[in-house]
Amino acid sequence: MAMLTPVNGVPLHRADELHCSIGGAESNVAMGLAAMGLDAHWVGRVGHDGFGTRIIEDLRDHGVGVSGVELDPGLPTGLYVKVPAQETDPDAGSSVLYYRQGSAASAMAPATLANPAVAELIAKAGLIHLSGITAALSADCRALLEILLKAPRNGRLITFDVNWRAALWAGPNTAGQDKSVLRQLANLADIVLVGKDEAGHAFGTTDEGELRALLPDPAVVVIKNEAISAIALHRDGRRDEVPALSVEVVEPVGAGDSFAAGFLSGVLFGLSQKASLRRGHAAAACTLTVHGDRGPLPPADELASILDCSDAQWAGIRVSAGHFDVPAEGSVAP
Template identity: 65%
Template sequence: MPTAVCLGETMAMLTPESGVTLDGATTLHVGIGGAESNVAVGFASMGLDAHWVSRVGRDGFGDRILSELASHGVGLSGVEIDSSRPTGLYVKLPRTATAPASVLYYRRGSAASAMTPALLDEPHVAALLGKASLIHVSGITAALSEDSLAFLEAVLNRTRSESRVSFDVNWRPTLWEGRDRSVLRSLANRADIVLVGKDEAEHALGTGDEAEIRALLPDPETVIVKNEATSAIALGRNGERCEVPSLTVDVVEPVGAGDAFAAGYLSGVILGLDQKASLRRGHVAAACTLVVPGDHGPLPAPPVLERILACTDETWAGAAVSSDGFSLDGHAFDDEMRLL
């Protein structure tokens, strides 16, 4: 299968119990979180040869990240272990009766923030990039430190002529406070494929209008504009446009859906599917994540996925997804395509 390499920071994640404030919590759930590694997990679940390149601290949090990603089949030969810097950490605060959900970051000075262009010359990393069909990065890396910004620029400058490169804007307002966000436009314009939410584009690029977004990013072969629960639109360099409506989803937890969409869409591109099928694949992957409490929702069995990707526009428009499975043509099926 084709090789896909994702580069970026993954952190340990601490979460209080639902509805409990941090100051009142006596128990914190330990997990991991990282946009690029989420995409790598998605690639691996779709059968690709998926790898993650980054840096973690020589600590229990770093061990937890490596163990969990390995359990999902993600290759880790391009990961450096830092003995002097810690693994990044964030605390995910659930919504309460008096406050919306929020995130606290503890990533300044982390091992991943010390990624530099020199990492690309490490033998294992150079070998991975040399055989990759797709290299995936995001705008998050640009905001971590001056070193990581230089690292991301080096990835884009070095690899575009050798492999297809995808760039997910992944706007994080907290990370860009006091920083020049205009660098995101320059970085995105060096990629082959750009993914951005309409709401993200308004902050990162100054507009949410699809024509204006495409005009601001003239060089990528494809720009994907995601309209949250409405649709996703592929805009080609020469005026091509393909829009696919989102599926109707009984949402359990929205976190991770954007990364799942990226993995679904990009895997379709890697496998040679056309824009419509690739966008549908992205929507299915996102829907499967939206109906589970974690960052990774399992894809339906191949017969279900094939039937969804091949269905008519009318059937697609009426399809629905819940934690119980998919509904097509008014009939509910489980993940093995058994009629419920």
């Protein structure tokens, strides 16, 4: 989507200037994976308009392949507007306005898979990452996801981030379907990512055991418990938990997508669940300390040192403005 944000946090109704950028969970993950040195591509549909051109150019500039992007000559690019927290209620936080009904992306359908460029990308992919946001856009989008999730794996992984968006599930095409549709789709994936807070809305529970029972088939269900920890629940009953880092937060938007990119990069690199969860936390921390949807990772050697530190050191890390302050071994309490 194109994203419009009032400049300098001015209330939307008083804003004379809107900053234009791009947004979207899937594109954020793709850019995060590309930043980690992986061959990442984004498949989607945008309008044949300035916003669509901006999205394609930004993705390409961030190293993401766009051969699978379709231009719609009649439907517009999806749009969302960020509404800053109001001075009258600063605790309410920012919110967003979605303009996605009738957008080019909402016209994705099973026929999208017949596009030769898309078919070639899917055939070569080692991992296909899907989002519950796509499921909320239209019945055709849901059918597309179901085909992908039910298709033979042929050695690839299919991952699904629930990405609950209440505003998108309030439309006429989705009312009353949210919990059942998202659960059915998520249960078809190999790896599911879900925030503990959004699990209550999407699945009606935040309890680990109940969530795992509702999603019995995925090999791993990853629960992102905000600033506390991330938990990987395995189908065989094993459980891995890695505490979150202590972060001086500037802006939370995009952190979940950065976590997904970090975690999935670890999976693709063949790392352990613990190491993959650490990569997710580190990537999320970089985004939490900047304005915008993505924060740059530390240099590769520094990141490797951070990820390889002891549990005691990990617990003592402090992150601010993209800087990781890692305590020396032996200088922190066990």
